[in-house]
Amino acid sequence: xxxxxxxxxxxxxxxxxxxxxxxxxxxxxxxxxxxxxxxxxxxxxxxxxxxxxxxxxxxxxxxxxxxxxxxxxxxxxxxxxxxxxxxxxxxxxxxxxxxxxxxxxxxxxxxxxxxxxxxxxxxxxxxxxxxxxxxxxxxxxxxxxxx
Amino acid sequence: xxxxxxxxxxxxxxxxxxxxxxxxxxxxxxxxxxxxxxxxxxxxxxxxxxxxxxxxxxxxxxxxxxxxxxxxxxxxxxxxxxxxxxxxxxxxxxxxxxxxxxxxxxxxxxxxxxxxxxxxxxxxxxxxxxxxxxx
Numbered sequence: 001x002x003x004x005x006x007x008x009x010x011x012x013x014x015x016x017x018x019x020x021x022x023x024x025x026x027x028x029x030x031x032x033x034x035x036x037x038x039x040x041x042x043x044x045x046x047x048x049x050x051x052x053x054x055x056x057x058x059x060x061x062x063x064x065x066x067x068x069x070x071x072x073x074x075x076x077x078x079x080x081x082x083x084x085x086x087x088x089x090x091x092x093x094x095x096x097x098x099x100x101x102x103x104x105x106x107x108x109x110x111x112x113x114x115x116x117x118x119x120x121x122x123x124x125x126x127x128x129x130x131x132x133x134x135x136x137x138x139x140x141x142x143x144x145x146x147x
Numbered sequence: 148x149x150x151x152x153x154x155x156x157x158x159x160x161x162x163x164x165x166x167x168x169x170x171x172x173x174x175x176x177x178x179x180x181x182x183x184x185x186x187x188x189x190x191x192x193x194x195x196x197x198x199x200x201x202x203x204x205x206x207x208x209x210x211x212x213x214x215x216x217x218x219x220x221x222x223x224x225x226x227x228x229x230x231x232x233x234x235x236x237x238x239x240x241x242x243x244x245x246x247x248x249x250x251x252x253x254x255x256x257x258x259x260x261x262x263x264x265x266x267x268x269x270x271x272x273x274x275x276x277x278x279x280x281x282x
Contacts, residue, residue, distance in 0.1 A: 005173050014167070107160075123235075
């Protein structure tokens with residue numbers, strides 16, 4: 001059986017608002033989209049004007065977040081991950097490749113792009129939501145996998 | 148200065164992911180599982196994020212340029228092409244398989260669960276392959 005999770009509208013909306021603040025801060029100060037896959041591609045394959053050091057600084061902030069969370073709130077981070085390692089490897093490849101090939105992920109298209117009313121981002125978000133939901137439907141309800 | 152701004156933005160972004168529940172793959176998969184025990188929380192993450200960003204961007208774009216740079220760098224492409232659709236579709240498949248997208252994956256890396264230690268390097272290989280293909 002899949003792990004059940006509690007519906008958390010308040011914490012989720014507040015967390016979303018923080019993500020929005022980060023996106024607005026980045027645009028205000030450095031004029032950049034807060035898209036994680038874009039930031040990662042600037043970092044691991046630097047090109048003219050990609051500013052890899054700024055991308056690295058942003059990623060560093062992301063990596064520091066759990067430590068700050070644990071120290072500030074005194075509670076651990078709740079996570080339930082797959083224990084299927086080949087699946088994790090395949091999913092990682094697909095996520096990294098697809099996000100960059102399609103010009104963005106949940107943050108670049110789903111948050112920043114939709115906030116600019118970009119038609120491309122609306123289409124991309126609809127497509128990845130649809131395929132993700134389809135995959136979950138197939139793995140959970142057709143194949144009947146536990147996670 | 149601009150490096151510090153980036154660290155702070157990354158930290159805020161990561162903290163938002165943790166608070167929202169987006170960094171818990173079980174919650175993401177339950178959101179995607181509309182036919183099961185649907186957890187609608189992630190719609191609130193997206194709603195909160197888009198609301199703040201849409202309003203904030205409008206205010207920011209009234210400025211001629213960002214505070215610490217010469218110009219805003221916003222994507223200018225308008226066309227819905229096969230790269231966009233194919234990439235998004237592939238990304239969605241990977242996201243649906245384990246419930247991790249790039250932001251939550253990076254935030255989860257320091258927590259060093261076995262799956263994330265496998266997922267993140269694979270993701271970076273995927274990123275590099277796509278950048279190489281798109282050159």
